[in-house]
Amino acid sequence: MTIQLPPNFNLPSTINSHGWYDLPPFAANETKTELHAVISLSKTKHVAARIRAHNSVLTITVENGVRLTTTEKERLKNIVRSMLRIDEALEEFYSLCRKSPHLRWVPKRRAGRMLRSPSVFEDVVKMMFTTNCSWALTKIQTTQLTQKLGIETAENIYSFPFPETIAKKSDLWLRKEISCGYRAPYLLELCKNLVNNKIELESLRHSGLPTEELYWKLRSIKGIGHYAAGNLMKLIGRYDYLGIDSWVRKRFSELHKKRGVVSDTAIEKHYDRYGKWRGLVCLMEVTSDWHES
DNA sequence: GCGTCCAGGTCTACC
DNA sequence: GGTAGACCTGGACGC
Numbered sequence: 001m002t003i004q005l006p007p008n009f010n011l012p013s014t015i016n017s018h019g020w021y022d023l024p025p026f027a028a029n030e031t032k033t034e035l036h037a038v039i040s041l042s043k044t045k046h047v048a049a050r051i052r053a054h055n056s057v058l059t060i061t062v063e064n065g066v067r068l069t070t071t072e073k074e075r076l077k078n079i080v081r082s083m084l085r086i087d088e089a090l091e092e093f094y095s096l097c098r099k100s101p102h103l104r105w106v107p108k109r110r111a112g113r114m115l116r117s118p119s120v121f122e123d124v125v126k127m128m129f130t131t132n133c134s135w136a137l138t139k140i141q142t143t144q145l146t147q148k149l150g151i152e153t154a155e156n157i158y159s160f161p162f163p164e165t166i167a168k169k170s171d172l173w174l175r176k177e178i179s180c181g182y183r184a185p186y187l188l189e190l191c192k193n194l195v196n197n198k199i200e201l202e203s204l205r206h207s208g209l210p211t212e213e214l215y216w217k218l219r220s221i222k223g224i225g226h227y228a229a230g231n232l233m234k235l236i237g238r239y240d241y242l243g244i245d246s247w248v249r250k251r252f253s254e255l256h257k258k259r260g261v262v263s264d265t266a267i268e269k270h271y272d273r274y275g276k277w278r279g280l281v282c283l284m285e286v287t288s289d290w291h292e293s
Numbered sequence: 294g295c296g297t298c299c300a301g302g303t304c305t306a307c308c
Numbered sequence: 309g310g311t312a313g314a315c316c317t318g319g320a321c322g323c
Contacts, residue, residue, distance in 0.1 A: 132302040137317055181316035186303090225303045246301060 010110035186223030
């Protein structure tokens, strides 16, 4: 399957936009020119897909020779478009970057598209797993969750589980088998609320709700605080929040040659000048060295 | 190999 | 509204 790409799209920049490519079921090659993903087309059909780009064409190869109907192919392409943010309008953001010498590399490298999971649910769970722990532990939790509750789609490659599968497990089981510790009740509550239709996440990517309302909707999920909601907002396509964590604080101090602890208020004040794009500008600045080559 | 300490966000109780 | 303490894990460190 192929998708025609817009001129300002760059696959390696999108894969390398943040750490998601490193969390199962995502995987990427060393040069970030190839992304592997497991995409659930229905409750029972999961496909392992290899995604590459050449010139202005994106190629999706379904592994293991799985046959797809025309409808399933269209669904797969739409999910990939959403994951890679192919249709995201970034010209206004690029114009803003061109005005600042230190950001001119962003439109040149066609950076700024943030990789997201096939579903909002997967993004929320992974973000919950990044809170209050090392990246190594985030990987452990995500790996265990997919391996123990996902469906094996290719050799040792598992789909991301559905909320109903997780909701059937106990708090103790999740703590022991997923190593998610005190996050277990938060994860369970999220999944049970989704199963019982008390909350709905998948429409958030297309929501017309005001930004602040969306933010507080995310904050209403237990385990999603200011940092996690800020970063999830970016994945939804709203860049008003910075999603500051210890690593952003450290990188900000390094880049702006600040000694000692820099307060979050000071960091937020610094990026205020970029208006509704401030979250994305902050991300570009702190990850600028990832895009050098 | 074992024990101790620390870092990492969020929640809740308390002031 | 602001703050302290608990939550849990992996990793670093000292012995």
